[in-house]
Amino acid sequence: MITAAALALALLLQTAPGACPVSAGHVVANGGLDRSRAAVAAGRLTILAMGSSSIEGVGASRPGLGFVPLLEAGLEQRLPGVEVTVINKGIGGETAKETADRLAAETAAARPDLVIWQLGTNDILRDRPMDDVFADFRRGEAVLDQAGVEVLLIDPQRLPQNTSNPAFRGRNPALAEMARLIELEGGRVGYAVLRRFAAMSDWTGLERGGVGPDDLHLNDEGYACWAGITAEGLAASLR
Template sequence: MRTLLALLLTAAATPLMAQCPADAAFLTVNRPLDAARAAAADGRLTILAMGSSSIEGVGASAPERSFVPLLERGLAARLPGVDVTVVNRGIGGENAGETAARFPAAIEAAQPDLILWQLGANDVLQDRSEDAFLTDFRAGQELLADSGADVIVIDSQRVPEDRDLDFIRGRNPALGAFAALTALEAGRVGYGVFHRFGTMAGWSGLEAGGVGPDGLHLNDAGYACWAELTAESLARALR
């Protein structure tokens, strides 16, 4: 019997979008993606994905069903003639500062044209203040300044409201506040933003809203939707 993921991956984009809709505001491009567009025009695009467990792929039933592999395949299908590589450097449990500290080595190894930085969710779950988060965000910006790559940040995910799990109960207001802060700061420095928190509110048509039984990590359907929306909006921005 075909799995839900197989159905999602083999369906046309429109049916999938109907289950996890997002309007054009899913991606805000605050500055033209010049480095990534030039790389795509030359036929070779390298993306470095940094962040915590959702970048790493925790919760997917198999590695190939997680965000990074699905994004790579989705972009390759939408950018014919472009050799697309998405490098996965997600480590579960990291806050913004811990991810930022890994930037120099990861950038040196990957030589990316575009950096995706997922941040915010663990800062909320670790009860860190907005000031501490913003300090780490800005420290990361300094480490990214000389990379020559475009940067798009991915804001906090949404957690289910109906799960009897103490560690996520009542967290969405803070996650939303950190998402708003992320967008504000990204706009100030010209980073793009994937608005994941707001978009997940429309995922009621997905199995468990796209979130696995632990109430935090995405399931296969959630990863498939997130990757599809990201690939579609990013490919559109690079054309």
């Protein structure tokens, strides 16, 4: 059955395929998806999505066009016969500390095969020291490892270079450094990583580069591209 979210994703990606190159190469598995592959082989995959406003779906014109429903639809398209459930537990404004604080309760409730942890953007925008961010990350890592779940880390988004918001101006170098460190940590602990910051550099043909008028939250095209590259890369790693 084709869901409304799946149809919306297909239509959005067809509007500007050159402006949103969907490639599996943005996901690096780091050898950490064996349990999720077994779940796919058994016909049912449960994913818990944690993070801040871009997981929650802030900026989408309607709930079905946010990242989580589009990812679920995209994975079901690419993994025929597999029942995919993506549980949205994003909370706008969260830092790595606040997400780490609730990982234990959310994983216990959802019992997922895979946890998506989107982190880094709000930490940079709030000028949190990198040492503090990665101390929170390692605290969350201990919780996730104890729960026996696999993890896909999603690094920060890219902000518009020409933003008029002084709080966002000049932040991309720090966001890029956060993305680099997240990828290193993923390799160190064997967590899969989605390189969102790097992927967004290819979205120049999208309206506002996939970012809405507030220069922070993604618009419908941005969510469609992000969900498309995540579904493509994750499905390729799980087949």
